Amino acid sequence: MMDRAFDSVSAFGFEMAFLLAASGFFVCLKLLSSPKTAKLGNLIGSGAMLLAIVVTLIMERPSVIMPMSVAMALGSIAGVISAKRVQMTAMPQMIAIFNGFGGLASVLVAIAEILRIYFDGTNSPSILFSITAWFSVAVGAITFTGSMVAFFKLQELMPTRPILVRGQRLVTILLSLAVLVLLYLLIASPKDLGLFVALSLVASTLGILLVLPIGGADMPVVISLLNSYSGLAALAVGFVVKSNILIISGALVGASGVILTRLMCHAMNRSLMNVVFGAFGGVDLVNKMQEEKPVREFSPTDAAMLLKNASKVIIVPGYGLAVSQAQRNLRDLADELKANGVNVSYAIHPVAGRMPGHMNVLLAEADIPYNELFDLDEINGEFETADVAVIIGANDVVNPSARSDKTSPLFGMPILNADKAKAVIVMKRGRGRGFAGVENPLFAMDNAGVVYGDAKQSVVKTLLSLKEL
Amino acid sequence: MSEYSLSDLSIYIYVLVLASFIGFEVISKVPTMLHTPLMSGSNAISGIILLGAIVVSVGQKSVLGDVVAFVAVFFATINVVGGFVVTDRMLSMFRIKKGKGA
Numbered sequence: 001m002m003d004r005a006f007d008s009v010s011a012f013g014f015e016m017a018f019l020l021a022a023s024g025f026f027v028c029l030k031l032l033s034s035p036k037t038a039k040l041g042n043l044i045g046s047g048a049m050l051l052a053i054v055v056t057l058i059m060e061r062p063s064v065i066m067p068m069s070v071a072m073a074l075g076s077i078a079g080v081i082s083a084k085r086v087q088m089t090a091m092p093q094m095i096a097i098f099n100g101f102g103g104l105a106s107v108l109v110a111i112a113e114i115l116r117i118y119f120d121g122t123n124s125p126s127i128l129f130s131i132t133a134w135f136s137v138a139v140g141a142i143t144f145t146g147s148m149v150a151f152f153k154l155q156e157l158m159p160t161r162p163i164l165v166r167g168q169r170l171v172t173i174l175l176s177l178a179v180l181v182l183l184y185l186l187i188a189s190p191k192d193l194g195l196f197v198a199l200s201l202v203a204s205t206l207g208i209l210l211v212l213p214i215g216g217a218d219m220p221v222v223i224s225l226l227n228s229y230s231g232l233a234a235l236a237v238g239f240v241v242k243s244n245i246l247i248i249s250g251a252l253v254g255a256s257g258v259i260l261t262r263l264m265c266h267a268m269n270r271s272l273m274n275v276v277f278g279a280f281g282g283v284d285l286v287n288k289m290q291e292e293k294p295v296r297e298f299s300p301t302d303a304a305m306l307l308k309n310a311s312k313v314i315i316v317p318g319y320g321l322a323v324s325q326a327q328r329n330l331r332d333l334a335d336e337l338k339a340n341g342v343n344v345s346y347a348i349h350p351v352a353g354r355m356p357g358h359m360n361v362l363l364a365e366a367d368i369p370y371n372e373l374f375d376l377d378e379i380n381g382e383f384e385t386a387d388v389a390v391i392i393g394a395n396d397v398v399n400p401s402a403r404s405d406k407t408s409p410l411f412g413m414p415i416l417n418a419d420k421a422k423a424v425i426v427m428k429r430g431r432g433r434g435f436a437g438v439e440n441p442l443f444a445m446d447n448a449g450v451v452y453g454d455a456k457q458s459v460v461k462t463l464l465s466l467k468e469l
Numbered sequence: 470m471s472e473y474s475l476s477d478l479s480i481y482i483y484v485l486v487l488a489s490f491i492g493f494e495v496i497s498k499v500p501t502m503l504h505t506p507l508m509s510g511s512n513a514i515s516g517i518i519l520l521g522a523i524v525v526s527v528g529q530k531s532v533l534g535d536v537v538a539f540v541a542v543f544f545a546t547i548n549v550v551g552g553f554v555v556t557d558r559m560l561s562m563f564r565i566k567k568g569k570g571a
Contacts, residue, residue, distance in 0.1 A: 029492075032507055033495075068542055074546075075544065078543075082551050082555075083554035086555060099515075119531040237521040249514050256492065356501070
């Protein structure tokens, strides 16, 4: 046994090491402010994490190091394999499932701590402990099952449309109340394991019911929201095991999730309440057949001619591009244009992909230089001076009725002003509507023409024609 | 561990609130271009739960407790390792000029 003075000095040392690690996380996020420094930031972040883990191991001096190292080794293998194998298009699913694991770990840590106290017998938990454990289990379980439903929807293992059965909202409200009642009961009898089991089950069901009614189009919001929940879960565990670094890290992740959630809501012109409680897409969208202006159809050669004579081209990529895996072909097309002296840039709408920043990653993967990618605010003024805007697999994010038509469901949503370009080439799969099911008047405009077909085929054919011209 | 005083709690709440403010400031400066790596990176950071899992796996008095802690360590490690590795992989793709392999 060490004497008290030494004990408190070493405790101080451990805390300072944790402070260093926590600072590493701040530096990590700070360096993420530029693509040039981001990689270093991530390295610093992982170094800080390693430091925190090693310090914890030294501090806790686990007598049985074997099972723990086995768990960590298995976890590392699973983590590396999934991180190396995942397709960039599947990134939202991966983030969703990782969020879920964070939530699950939060539940398990709280339960393990309760079991330790329960079987120890010598000490009885305080009220504050009960409250923090309750919070950890509740948030963790909601995060876990909610993320799993999001994962299943994104992976298309279940229907992506909103699922809402009759009476579901009432059940959701009742379950929320039950979670609160369980808090009250747990304060009264903190050593009742059955109550924690009940809490896990109720909160798990609640997580499922909260995400089921949310449709595929709203997934960017849901993933961001679940990201902030996983921060909350870490934070809650921090309160259970009394650790500052867990609380700091949880707060960071929570803040990031909240910021992204707000951005996504803004980009879709929806309130969070509306996303969570209003099933989008179920509304009457088969509104007015418009004046049914005929859409002009372009052949790939027409598109190539327009591009050949242009000096400034802006490309608007949408998720349809990624679905047909045409990113590299698009880069080839852009390279050919650049070789002919054309100024090419890309306009990225915040919800162009399926999660925040998704399209940027998809294009970066195809070796498209990031200094050619611009977000909505940066590029919207440029369309007026552009000779050609090429819209590939995007629809709602360039729908001009969002600007002007008050009756449109998209009204108020920030859009890319592709219609202001001198000529617009639209590459789309079929004659269908966008995600939101809304008619897009852009396609019928006098300066626009549509190349129908798979995005990859259209891009490849256009490139071939361009080379022949 | 089981003694939990209100003064402890107040310190944790201080830490929480201040960290949240700084977090908002720092993260607001991350450009939209890097929001996916931000998300996977912050996901890795939320794997800090691993520390909690290590703490609670020490001194378990029951097999059930051991098992629960083991599983917690496993899942939290996936989060940490997978999160940082996938973030690194994505960030390596962001280049100004094309790589030679292209």
